[in-house]
Amino acid sequence: MRRRSTALGAMTAIAALVLTACGGGGGGGGGTAGTALEGTGPITLVQGKDVSGFVQGILDEWNAAHPDETVTLIELPESADAQRQQMIQNAQAQSNAFDVLVVDNVWTAEFAANRYIVELPEDQFPVDDMLPPVIDSARYLDKLYAVPNSSDGGMLYYRTDLLEAAGITAPPTTWAELGEQCAAIQATPQGAGVACYAGQFEKYEGLTVNFAEVVNGAGGVITEDDGTPNVNTPEARAGLDFLVNGFASGEIPAEAITYKEEEGRRAFMEGRLIFQRQWPYQYSLANATDGSSSVAGNFAVAPLPGLDGPGVSSLGGHALGISTFSQNKATALEFIKFYTTLENSQKYLELASQAPIYTSIYDDPALQTEFPYLPVLKESILTAVPRPKVVRYGDATLAIQDAAYGALTGEMTSEEALTQLQTQLEALTTN
Incomplete structure (x- = not known):
């Protein structure tokens, strides 16, 4: 299987598409836009909904x-697309309402190039102690524009009790094995009526992630290292066909076309799925013993399966950046230092099952005992493939979602979807 090791900090061939936002001004209640990290006082932390309560x-x-x-939390919608849109709208209005932005790692290039966030002093953060792919995802043109507070790697959640009931001793490593194990489990009294597999297939950023993972898991790419689109290939079709055929056969339940992270989490915790592609945040929630999860103690995680062997995760995660239009950047910088310490990263793991950013946490034997998924998660992150790092990422992800969703819903074939996507991505890199 072909694996990618693209450095996220590298400049891609689409650097010519860099757009620069206007500086100065004060529309939308904002003050003067500057890049000096000056000003102290109350600030806001802007992110998606805090489902962990952490x-x-x-x-x-x-x-x-x-x-x-003081820092006031502003919670945006659960959807990553909606979060990105509101952050961009705030920046375009040159509003000072948002100070510290929790950005998806794939937004870094876009936000930095458009001057929505400011460059940060890298020498004031312990970047050498962080997982290399994680800190690389926060750089643009080799400069630091955000500091990771959590990483993310996709894993395969699976029902250990159902596998045991079917006499299965290990989770699947390939898509074919996944289907075979589902059939064996569904033939048992314990597994009858339980759906086989689901991920995140609603038409939003999660679909981009799931599409990228199956393409990479079959040895394909969306873009080459230099940013050139190359998605209309047999490998990419094999990956997309895994999902298309899954919906067509019922291996993936029809309702999964509406799944984002939370819908899938609820389905797994209610015992309606045998296998699920999900982020690590679900682990502690699914193991809760307060009655909210019916699968507590009866699941584990493994690497995502692929076409011919273990698959590949997309690199997920979030980082904290400072809005160009913040009036209290000095406070924002100190808050980011506080929020992203080793101690708080470990708390994030312990209280919210968020993927840590520091290598030492993954290698701590005591934490590995308490959180047995850490070795799987570390490998997922270190071998993860980034989504296309392009300045016009918003346009690129919409093109990916349109094509993938069209194929999953039967509006077009896999070949038609990939032909359309290739054409659209080429237009984005040449116009």
């Missing part, structure tokens, strides 16, 4: 020690 506790700790520089 974030406010960290803010309370900071606020107790900094009564004149």
